[in-house]
Every structure is written in C-alpha cells, then in structure tokens.
Amino acid sequence: MTRITIADAGRHVGETVQIPGWLYNLRRSGKILFPQVRDGTGIMQCVAQKNALPEETFNALRHLTQESSLIVTGRIREEQRAPGGYEMDVEGVEVLQRVAEEEPYPITPKEHGIEFLMDQRHLWIRSRRQHAILRVRHEVIRAIRDYLDSHGFTLVDTPIFTPAACEGTTTLFETKYFDDDLVYLTQSGQLYNEATAMAFGKVYCFGPTFRAERSKTRRHLTEFWMVEPEMAYATLDDVKQVAEELIVYVVGRVVENRRQDLATLERDLSKLESVQSPFPRISYDEAVKFLQEKGSEIQWGGDFGGPDETLLGEAHDRPLIVDRFPAAIKAFYFQPDPERPEVALGADFIAPEGYGEIVGGGQRIHDPDLLLKRIEEHNLPREAFNWYIDLRRYGSVPHAGFGMGVERVVAWLCGLEHVRETIAFPRMLYRTRP
C-alpha cells in the first residue's frame, strides 16, 4: 500500500493510499464521521460512513480522541466541501495510540490564553497557525542561505563560547568553562566574521546569539537567530545594497513558496508584494528631524526608542534604511565618516508596520591606530582584542557587514504580534521552559 503525505494528495486522486498522522479534529453526525488528520504537511479531511465500514472500525474512529496517532487507509477524491480541496473516503484505520480521555489533549480547537499556550509550547507547534509560522521561518532561512550561497558568500560559522564581549555594552550570559574559567555566550559573530572575511573574501555566519538584556517586549528574545554576512573590500554602500537585495529576495521567496501558510495566517499579501527595490534611504539627521516633527522627544545624539522605530517604519511600505548614526551611540569598531567624524558609517533597516529594526550593520574600522584608540576610549581590555587588531596589521582593507535577526523578519512577514511565535521554543526574560 502506498503511503503518501497530505501535501501530495493531489497527485493520488482516485488511488487508495495510506496517510500516517494524528487526529486533528473529529466531527460526528450520526452515521457519518469527518475525522481531520494532520501529518505535518497538511490537514486531510476524511469521511467515514457507517454502512461502508466494518462496525469495529467505525466505532474505533467514532470514539477516537484528539491527537491520537493513526494510519488511515482510503481513496483520495477531489471535494470542494473539504477544507484542503481533497478528501479521503476511509476504508481502514490503524490506531497506534489512542489518547486517554482521562487526560485529553489540552489544546482544544477553542481559544486559549498565551500563558497556557506557552506552557504547552511542545504541543502548540502542532496547531495550524504555529505550524504555518514555523514553515515560513524555514523558508526564510532557506532563502537567506540560497541568496548568500549563490552570491559568493562562504558559510564560516563562528563560536558560541566567546572569551569576551564583542560590543562591551550589552549584557552577556556567562557560563563556567571547566575549572575556573568563565566564557560568554556569543551576542554576535561579527568580530570573528572579520577574520574569516580576510580569509575568504565574502562570508557569513548563521546561528543562535544570546543577549542577557532584561527586555520584555514583543520584539525581544534572549536567544535568537541571526545571519551575519561580512565582506572584505566593501563599504557602507555595499552593506545597504546587499541587505536590500537579500530582503527583497527573502520576501519574494516566502510570497512565492509559502502562499498557503500566509493565507492561514491571514497575512495581507499586498503588504509583502510592495517590498521591492529601491528602499527609501534617509540619514540619521533626517530621521531625527522627521521624528521631532511627529512629536518625538528624541534629540540629536540619542538612539531611537521603540515608538520612534514604529513611527519611522509606519511611514513606508517597505523597509527604511537609516544611516550615519552618531558615532557615540555605536559600537567601537564602526568606521567614522571621513567627512563628518562625529557620525559612523552604519545603517539600520527598519521594517514597516512597526516591526522595528531588522538589519543593523556598517563599515568597520580598518586603520590599526584608530581601532586601538577606540578600544582605549571604550575602556576595553586590549589583550583580549590582540587577535582582532592583528587583522589590521596583516593586509588591512576596508570591510563591512551586517546582521539580520531572523525572528523579527519572520514576525514581520507573518504579521505577528510577538516574536515568541517565530521560534519553536522561545527563550525570554521569564521563560526557559519547555
């Protein structure tokens, strides 16, 4: 007997096949049952008629509980009345495990609160909406890799355990490394990327990063995934161009390949289809002026707050590129603008619809003396950065790169309220379980 996935059902119309899966929902109407079976690729509505089945089979199905595992055998048929467009006429059922009614599956088809759902996260990911989001995430990650891999970037992943802060400013998670040594969980692979870029030209790292910030908002996780491309012989303009192309490509891929999931999420496709080049570009100076006109308290020299980012993002139908921030609020390694040393050659991409910063990057300092000066100004331990300074001693070149946060991109593309739904098991300020 052929086993198929529900996603492939359209290619098996008229055949009798098996679908291994789980009971998603069951509607009963006397002598006819409508079990809905999910298998990870989709949901199949089945039809079981009492007079077409052995009594034992019909009764087993009739009293089956939600999320019981089963293998259904039956004939696939096109059916307009079925949610997926196809339906299976049940001929046989093998129940692998019947969920006990004393402890029924906790996530019912009705509404639930977020606390309960987060406690049940290991089960919640089976639900239609969560499932759709995680499939969009997968497409986003695949698209990122496909874009970079086909544009000359080499994946060179960077360590998770790091001996010191990359940026000195934010809080790091520390962990014991054997006897008495402390190491920190990486908050960015960037410094190492600069080393690999000098070896490979164009590189990227892609993995989890950790920030021990006591942030408790819809845009924050303590563990999140970031892709960080870095390019030798490159400038701020290259960062803006590559990041823009990457975003346009990723959005296009999701719209093309995950249309069904976006429909499940009731995402307004027109909001994604408008994400085309060129993106609007303004300077930090212009952004501050714009925000002040909108009533923000921001002064030149300050960083954008959450509401500021929302104001900037909502003014456009595609990501907004803001560049040349005050050097004082940027990390030590940013190259200053040669014409205006008080601003850094950095750029942030602010997503529309209030999703905030999704890309941050810029050009790095390539002059060893200037880098040393900055390290001293920021009171960073020079010894820890000896290897990093070496990169400026042995064939230094202008170079630039950026980081893009996967969860914020996914939240934006899916139109979600909160990034916690964009990763299977989110880690947040007050949640590390399950």
Place this chain on the structure above:
RNA sequence: UCCUCAGUAGCUCAAUGGUAGAGCAUUCGGCUGUUAACCGAAGGGUUGUAGGUUCGAGUCCUACCUGAGGAGCCA
C-alpha cells in the same frame, strides 16, 4: 530595575461584600455533508499564597508568588 494590568472548573471567562456559574473540553445519548458542527444530559471548584478588615470576602486592605503589556536596552 521601573510602571500598568491580571490570576475563579482542564481551557476561555462571568459572579452589588450575602447560595461559586456559563461556553468549550471529557463521558453518555441523538443526528448520513460536517467546516472551531449542532441538540440533550452527566461528572468536574482549597477562587495564586499568607495574613488582615467584616456577622459574612472570589469581591475590600497588606505582603509575597506567577503571568501579561510597556519603558529603559537592543536584532
């Protein structure tokens, strides 16, 4: 760390300081085209914890715990 809000049945929520209730879920019954099906019935409670006020507290007060939203910080 700070501000605001909330904790009542497995879940989502009601309940003037005066007998703790509904829908869903579960079980039983009915229904041959259901779309979070519907209809009928049953079981299901230490009202987050500890004190206090009161004849009487789910409700008012205090502290704590847990969670949510936000600020700062950040992708």
